[in-house]
Amino acid sequence: MQKSNFFGTMQKIIVIQTVKKNELYNITSKVSEFVEKCCVKSGIVNVYAQGATSGIMIQENWDNSVQSDVLNFLQSIIPSGVWEHDKQDNNGDAHIKAGIVGPSETIPIIDGKLGLSEWQNIFFCEFDGPRKKRTIILTIFANK
16 A cells, blocks of 8 residues: 555544453554554544543563552552542542553654554553453544
């Protein structure tokens, strides 16, 4: 497929289902597929998690130990069941974790591919699962 000189924005919505209360889901292939289908040579892609109890993180995916370490660390500094917001819906820790991780990451597009290093991957971070529907918005901003 030939790369275009498209200039502007393109968007796609990804919906995933989560199965654990806290988990990191590798969505790199979904983002990469979208970038390649759009035939953009150069630009950026923003990956945004909708929801106040989830986030997006770029992290290593060589094995599951880094993902486990991230979740264990967040749990150790942000335990569940001790926050004022827990009185409403028992997910105060999820809100704090999502606030620290943040809802989005922006990745450069270089020669039509994600500008990630060999070991970097894009993760959707679930902090209040399981959920039947989690929405992630991908937005490409393409250069001429």
